[in-house]
Amino acid sequence: MMSNLILQAGFESLLLLLPLLICCMLMPMLRQRADSRALTGYFEMDVWFTPQSISNTFELIKGFTKEWEREEVKQSYVGIFKRESNKGAKFEVVEEMSPRLLKMNSRVEGGVVFELTEVEGGGTFIRTTYSPQARSRIQSLKARLPLKIHFLKACAKCGRMLLSDFVHCPYCGEKQVLA
Secondary structure: OHHHHHHHHHHHHHHHHHHHHHHHHHHHHHHHHHHHHHHOOOOEEEEEEEOOOHHHHHHHHHHHHHHHHHOOOOOOEEOOEEOOOOOOOOOEEEEEEOOOEEEEEEOOOEEEEEEEEEOOOOOEEEEEEEOHHHHHHHHHHHHHOOOOOOOEEEOOOOOOEEEOOOOEOOOOOOEOOOO
16 A cells, blocks of 8 residues: 555656656757757858959958957847857857968858959959858858959850950850950
8 A cells, every 4th residue: 555655656756757857858959959050951152253362352351250250149049948158159260271261160150161262364253152041141241342243245156155355265166256
C-alpha cells in the first residue's frame, strides 16, 4: 500500500516536471539552430563596376565595413525567450588580402565576401557573395560607391552583345567598328 502511494506520487510529480524538462532540453537546440542558420544556407551574388582604382575601391569598402564592425547588435529572441548574449554577433574580418579580397562574418547575418578585380583600362569589378540576411547592407554599400555601367553594342556579324570598346568580337573574331 505504501509503495503504491510513493510510486503514484512519483509519477504525478514527474508529470508536473515534464514540461520544465522539455523546455530545458529544447532551448539549447533552438539556440543552436538559430546560430547555424546565419552561418549556413545559400548565398547571393552581385557584380558591379566602379571607375575608381582597385586600391581606392578596397579602402572605401574597408571603411564602410568598419562601421559594421563597430555596430551594436540588438537583442534577439528565439520564440519568447531572450538569447543570453550576442557576443561575437558583430561583423569580424575573417581574411583580408589587400587590395583583392575581404572576407567578413557575423553570427547573426552570415558571411560577406568582396572580391576585387582591376580592369586594364581603369576601374574595378567588385564581386560580392553574401547571405540573404546581409542583403540590405550590400545594397546600401553599393548605393554609396560610384558606379559605372558599360554600354553594350551588338556584333555586326554574330549579333552577340559586346562592350562598346571591344576591337574584336571574342565570339566570332570579327573586327568591330569603333564609334
